[in-house]
Amino acid sequence: MKNVKILMSTLLAFTILFNACKKTESARSNLNATIVVPTSLAGFALKSGTLTLKEVNSGRTSTSSAINNGALTVSLPAGSYNIVFEGEIESTTGEKVVSKVRAVKDNVIVNGVEEVNTELTLFLFKTQEGFVIKEVFFTGTVTPQGKTYNGDKYFIIYNNTDKVLYADSLMIAESEFLTTTKRAYTPDVMSTDFTSKSIVMIPGTGKTYPVQPGASITVANNAINHLVFNDLSVDLRNSNFELTLLSSINVDNPQVPDLDNISGYMTMHNRGFKSYVIAKMKGTKDEFLSKQVYNFDYVNSAGKITTTTAYKIPNSWVLDAVNLSVEKEFNWIVTSPVLDMGWTYCGKVDSDATRYGKSVIRKVAKTEANGRIVLQDTNNSTDDFTPEAKPSLFK
Amino acid sequence: MNIKKLIFLIVFLSVANTYAQDTTYVNKVAEQVSPLVTLRDEMYSSPALRPFYRNYNYALLAANLEKLDKDLYLKQEGSGYNSFRINSESFIKNITGISLWGKAYYNNEKIRQVNFNETLDYHYVYPYVMADTIGGDLNTETYYFGGGLSKKIGGLRYAFQGSFKGIQSFRNRDPRPKNISSDVNLSLSVAKELSKNKALSFDLNLQKYNQDNGLTFVRELGFPLVYHDAGLGVYNEILAGTRLQAYYKGSRLGAQLNFTPTNLNGFSAQLGYHQFQLSKELSSIIDNISEVNEDNIHLALAYHVQSQKQSFIVRLKGAFVKRDGIEATFANIGSTSLYKVAEETRYINEKINVQLNAIYGNTTNKLNWFVGLDGTFANYNENYILPDRFIDYQSLNLGAFISALRPIGKSILNLEFKANYLQILNSDYSWDNVKTNSGIYTMLSDNYEYLSSGTFIISAAARADLPMTSKINLFLKAKATQGTYSSRGNISELAFTVGCNF
Known part of the structure; x- marks a missing residue:
């Protein structure tokens, strides 16, 4: 009986001991974010804003708007944080002018022990009027027999202004970098240029291809009636342009003008790991190919240095950009955040079987009195696009 | 692992024990099937005390078919299984010389509806399993070899015991896990026989555990999200996606102090402590993504008496297990x-x-009969911190059984009836940070329903032993279990065994 009492007392003591100390708090440390107004915005001062911090391991998001002397302090659990600041600046002299600004910084590491200081440099957020990417159908389709079918992908580019625009020399470029594989590329030109090896361009002499306000142009992979081969595909014979693909998969429709391949072939990544921009070519194709060469290197997965070559399209040429990725593989955006600070998707995981026959389509911002539709363009694809939408050309 | 080795061991163990046939097989069978002996055996688990744990030597070879079905279950463990097992055991007692024992088995199992878990040995690696929402039936094959020896040298009795268990699991449709685990256990033990038929022993227990956990898909159109569970459905988003190869490395170090009578009559006690550590790695990531530290303290006190006419045992056992899961956070710096x-x-x-x-x-x-009662109080607490989630419950399990063994001619018939009633005294949970339309929410809810459901289970078993020759007796055993969960659904089990004792 004595032994029984000893046992019960021991177990009770353990129960109390471990229940008393089982709940632990996660270690936290302060992150001090200083908002820097760059010299290009001299004469302006920070008015207000909100800091959004996303911890990338957990997906946990925190926000703060408590700006004190141009800085915000947040107490955070250990992790790796992607930080976005969105706010307004106000002119300090003369007539009061208020402008929207943003700042972005990725991979700010908080270890839960030491205080972390970081700087966020503002850039002006101002949408450009002009051509925008209205839709990218990059996933392809599946046949009734369950086989993948390619060649029916397309882009739609939209005149988002109230003026006639000309599509001549409009380039479509696919990013060389993957949004799912982050690497330290040297030299890093992302803040000034978009890197690509797959670049196509609408031909013309300057005023060959007018696009009316609110009208769009379709660029098909193969501008044929795909329904002949796949009941679950689309008729693309009415496309405005078509791509010239690798000879093994290219089907030319002589009724539809081809784009010029400036560099490589535009095959369109069907898992949605790459990003796209439209940009106006400045100068000739030859000048571009000679002046915009970008030699860079990176450490590959085997730990060795890989040196490679692509082309860089100046951000100042870029009219619109859309980053694509999938939630479970996303690492980073491969454009400057000034062009696009978000990303959209078809499929949530790598090789998502549900992605086929889906598209990303830009949302409508408003409809003018004359019926012209204005598409939403806040330079944030996360907000501007409807992901996993039914392709607009599908019946 | 080679099936030939298994057969060789079975034959070796069987042949090695043939001299033990001078005892009446009725007494041997009675000891084999006695529920009292089964319970008492646990108090003699120390290798150095093993020579004292039975009165009779034995060797057996058996084949077993079993089917278990549960309407409520832990999703990670499956809804039941069909299994086929070949089992061989042997015990050769020699108090003054070398006592030997061994066990080997091969188990082929089809585990049904394993979801949110593509990893083997859930009880070892939880909560850090590779998971997806698809899952399905899983095929496993297990090979086990174990044995030990004990010998008295001078005033002390020394013992060594070792075992190896290898398991492989696979599925022939997407998702296709291909997992191989190895589990090696070693025990070193020393005992001192005290005066008045008492013995004290000390065991040192070591374990080495490894698992290669791989997953593949062959479907052309794609595959679902694969993630690495960190507990209660939480997972690291950076690690989710297509990281399909994981490696587990575990080790256990423990010690146990044992006090038992050498004549099977008297007071027994065990006090043990084990620490288990496990790390999980993913290919292409240098650091461990998670680690487990588990402490296990257990104490057992028993009093048992066995005479010609009557026998009884009373045992009180307590165990406390605390498992901490340590998780790494990462940054992708390119x-x-x-x-x-x-x-x-x-x-x-x-x-x-x-x-x-x-x-x-x-x-x-003419008749051996046993009656038994048991009661178990359990307290379970599972917590995840940030996001905060938990499952708690306390339960009381009450059981009773009666069994009878009767010689009929040259045969022996053994019947057993059991009833168990599990009452959940209190239970609670929280995972309000999970989307209610997600698969993980359903998994957590289903697991909680299982953990917080009471049960009423009855079982009946019949065994017949038939002497074939003067040295071999054949036995046949059938067991049926039927039960209901308090919330919904049933549990049922059927098992058939055929074997022989040497």
């Missing part, structure tokens, strides 16, 4: 491997069990 930012304890699982067993037996020439 290098070849993710950069480890920090690590901290995020998962805590505590289990307390207190069990009281009492069995009384009566022996006559």
